[in-house]
């Protein structure tokens with residue numbers, strides 16, 4: 001099966017609040033985006049990488065990331081859209097005709113492992129749609145009025161979704177088209193596939209596969225990247 005990795009990296013990093021989008025910031029001296037792309041570059045499962053970047057950052061991404069870090073599998077660099085979903089849609093339209101499975105992974109999750117990629121691909125090859133996720137361990141509270149009147153939500157069967165998420169190309173295209181027709185915007189790709197009534201299979205992700213969202217996340221990721229937390233958390237950092 002011919003598989004492409006689609007990497008949405010067109011966000012602005014608003015919550016991190018740095019001058020540059022977070023995917024271009026260094027972790028232990030290497031840009032987050034280069035770290036993420038390197039995992040797919042070295043994965044024998046992946047043939048092509050489609051990279052989606054903020055409009056205007058195409059040349060920078062090519063020179064400072066792709067050429068600098070020898071990321072030969074990156075076949076297309078595509079300008080993204082206003083939402084992650086729009087960026088994914090832009091990336092999907094650049095996927096080669098003969099690709100039958102698309103694996104989508106956030107640029108902001110540089111600690112993804114080959115094992116998780118393998119699990120997601122194996123499952124999606126059989127089922128057509130797979131999503132890395134981890135079972136929620138915290139007790140869940142919902143409050144509709146700010147912070148008051150919180151009630152406990154049953155966490156039985158609740159998982160926190162991660163990326164990678166992988167889909168048969170035809171399923172992903174249909175899901176994006178349906179969402180566009182309905183004016184629906186989701187926070188991940190699997191939610192669009194679910195709306196088709198197509199079953200998404202959850203696959204064990206990894207607690208180290210964190211998404212760098214806030215400045216605290218970046219500090220934690222820097223320690224991980226420098227290897228301080230390696231022994232205790234078994235996170236892969238290279």
Ligand code: CTP
Nearest residue numbers: 008009010011012013014015082083087107108
């Ligand atoms: N993303 C994208 N296009 C967008 C928004 C997000 O490709 N219009 C990408 C980000 O670059 C990131 C992934 O989707 O790799 C997950 O998004 P998120 O963590 O929300 O990143 P940002 O949108 O950049 O951050 P923020 O929401 O804080 O602005």
Ligand code: MG
Nearest residue numbers: 011012013084
């Ligand atoms: Mg965002």
